[in-house]
Amino acid sequence: MAKKKYDCLKCPGYCCSYPIIEVKDRDAARIARHFDMPMEKAEKKFFKSAHGYKRIMRRKKDPHFGQICQFFDTEKRRCTIYEARPFPCKDFPGDSNCGYYDFLTFERTAQRDRNFISTTDHSED
Numbered sequence: 001m002a003k004k005k006y007d008c009l010k011c012p013g014y015c016c017s018y019p020i021i022e023v024k025d026r027d028a029a030r031i032a033r034h035f036d037m038p039m040e041k042a043e044k045k046f047f048k049s050a051h052g053y054k055r056i057m058r059r060k061k062d063p064h065f066g067q068i069c070q071f072f073d074t075e076k077r078r079c080t081i082y083e084a085r086p087f088p089c090k091d092f093p094g095d096s097n098c099g100y101y102d103f104l105t106f107e108r109t110a111q112r113d114r115n116f117i118s119t120t121d122h123s124e125d
């Protein structure tokens with residue numbers, strides 16, 4: 001695989017703010033196991049059916065993006081279930097480039113602020 005041209009540790013976690021993070025059966029079972037929780041309880045607590053999908057992640061408020069995945073630490077800006085995260089999270093961005101990171105780098109250079117965060121509010125989605 002080509003070398004990664006993005007650094008998630010310098011990113012506020014844009015991909016975790018997507019309104020639809022689909023969770024398939026295997027991923028849901030792994031997340032339930034991660035919390036040592038029965039599947040039925042995990043199903044209600046962590047997931048919901050919406051946007052035509054059987055199961056997507058529930059979200060919570062986020063100061064940068066309006067809403068974000070419930071498993072995101074909004075202060076440290078990182079995933080709290082990294083080892084158990086579902087396939088779409090493991091697979092993203094699926095390339096050596098991450099479009100959002102490219103945009104973030106461009107904005108930070110333009111603003112001459114290496115901590116600048118471009119906000120995209122998905123809270124209404």
Ligand code: SF4
Nearest residue numbers: 008011014015098101
């Ligand atoms: S948006 Fe890109 S750089 Fe940011 S956390 Fe997701 S994959 Fe990493």
Ligand code: SF4
Nearest residue numbers: 016069071072079089
């Ligand atoms: S499970 Fe982790 S990597 Fe996936 S969207 Fe939620 S916080 Fe982000």
